[in-house]
Amino acid sequence: MSQVRDGWAATGSGGADQGTVRRANLSLLLRSLREDGPRSRARLASDLGLNKATVSSLVGELLERGLVREGSAERGAVGRPGTIVEIDGAGAYGLGAEINVHHVSTRAVDLAGVVVSERRTSIDTRxxxxxxxxxxxxxxxxxxxxxxxxxxxxxxxxxxxVAGLVDHARGTVSVAANLGWQDVSLAAMLRSRLADPAYLLDVDNEANLAAVAEATPGDPERRDILVLHGEVGIGGGIVADGRPFPGRRGYAGEFGHMVVDRDGSRCGCGRTGCWETVIGLSRLIELAAASEDDLLRSPVLDLEGKVEEIARRAAAGDEPTLVALREIGRWVGVGAAILTNVLNPGMIVLSGYLGEIGEWIHDEVEAELAAGVLAPDAGGTRIGLSTLGFSAAVHGAATVAIDHVYDDPTLVPRADHALEVLS
Known part of the structure; x- marks a missing residue:
């Protein structure tokens, strides 16, 4: 990993050009403001190990790009107080979107991560x-x-x-078993319908994005996590040392297709006994619904409505529902133990519908985790519950979209350049 200091970067290739170093320093400063909060220029210089002149120059450029603003005087400072520098949320916006089995949705956030627009439509995409x-x-x-x-x-x-395997380089959905898609040129189709927009447009796996949503910047508890995202299918995401780990070609995290029961049910992918066949929402409904005319099997209820009904029954102490939940929890724990033996994450976060029913399956998951992990104390891996519900993936998509600015603040033009374009 290179270190950026006072306009220079030490790299294995013997250095970097000035523009690259400048962008790296701008990114370093902007991320520091997001993760550690507003500070004066002097504090930023001290915290980042940069000299004051460099920080003043970087802040000046970020001000010109509208990405930061000056606030009040710093409190408690010795001598002449410095002016606080903080993120300006209105400086840039990112757009996230999601295609899932039962819905499509969008979310836009500003640079500070504040949601400024949310839209969602229920639809049977299959x-x-x-x-x-x-x-x-x-x-x-x-x-x-x-x-x-x-x-x-x-x-x-x-x-x-999108709920499927994504080829990032081509922007193509290679396989989406629960959608019935194969080799769909999603990025190209979107660009065509949106009249070839000037902004960046990327496609990613929904569970990877849900993992990003759970990896809170600056939170040491969330630096090494696995996210298990459950809806009709089961996906997963890996965050290692605070960063998403997509794998060699972006296909990492297909946890739902680990084979855990070779004598089990046939999966939508065509194989038998995949993990999602024993922990997916359709399996829970199959176990919990007393008869064919049970409300849980009715098309009147959408995905969230069915999970709310299951939660209502569980809270009321309905025994068939509680038995079904315990069975799901047992299988979640079986798979979680396998993943822990291989990857030893700090936390496995249950997301999507699994997070919504987490309080009723937590004990079974913990018990199977403890029994199935070779290392003592389950290797230190804990089970956590997401608070994002079914919006985790679109939340993560918007987060990744705005992260492009934190990676390269020069994506946002300077004010004088913007005025030249307008004129």
Missing amino acids: GLEPAAVIDRLVELVEGTLADLAAFGATPVSAVVG
Whole structure:
């Protein structure tokens, strides 16, 4: 890992050009303000190991790009108090979107991570051709763009999450078993329908994005985690040392297709006994619904409605529901133990529907984890519950979208350049 100091970067290749170093320092400073809070220029210089002149120059450029603003005088300072520098949320916007089995959704956030627009449509994506689903998503994206236009803004980037294997280089959904998709050129289709937008547009796996949403910047408890994201299917995401780990080609995290029961049910991927066949929401409904006319099997209830009904029954002490939940929890723990033996994360976060039912399956998961992990005390791995519900993936998509600015603040033009473009 290179260290950036006073305009120079030490790298294995013998240095970097000035522009690259400048962008790295701008990123370093902007991320520091997000993770450690507003500070004076002097404090920033001390904390980052940069000299005061360099920090003043960097802050000046970030001010010109509208990414930071000056606040009140620093309290408790010795001598002449410095002016606080803080993130300016209105400096940039990111757009996240998601395609899942039962819905499409969008979310836009500002540079400070504040949500400025949210849209969602329930839709049975399995009953439609990919083009029809993409058209529905584009309707939401266009509505979100209109919301941003009300601020006089456009997104710096857009990130779309989808429940399937994604080829990042091509922007293609290679396989999405629960959607019935194969080799769908999602990025190209979106760009075409959005009239080839100027902003960046990326495609990623929804569970990877859910993992990003759980990896809170600056929180040491969330630096090494696995996220198990459950809806109709089961996906996963890996965060290592605070950063997403996509794998060699971006396919890491397909936890739901670990084979855990070779004598079990056939999975949507065509194989038998995948983990998602024993912990997916459809399996819980199968176990908990007393009869074919049970409300849980009714199309009247959407995905969230069914989970709310299960939670209501569990809270009321309904024994068939509690038995079904214990069975799901047992299988979640079996798979969690396998993952812990291989990866030893600090925490496994149950997300999506699994997070919503977490209080009723937690004990079974912990018991199986303790029994199945070779290391003492389950290797230090703990089970955590997401508080983001079914919005985890789109939340993560928006986070990744705005993170492009933190990676490279020069994506946002200086004020004088913006005025030249407008004129």
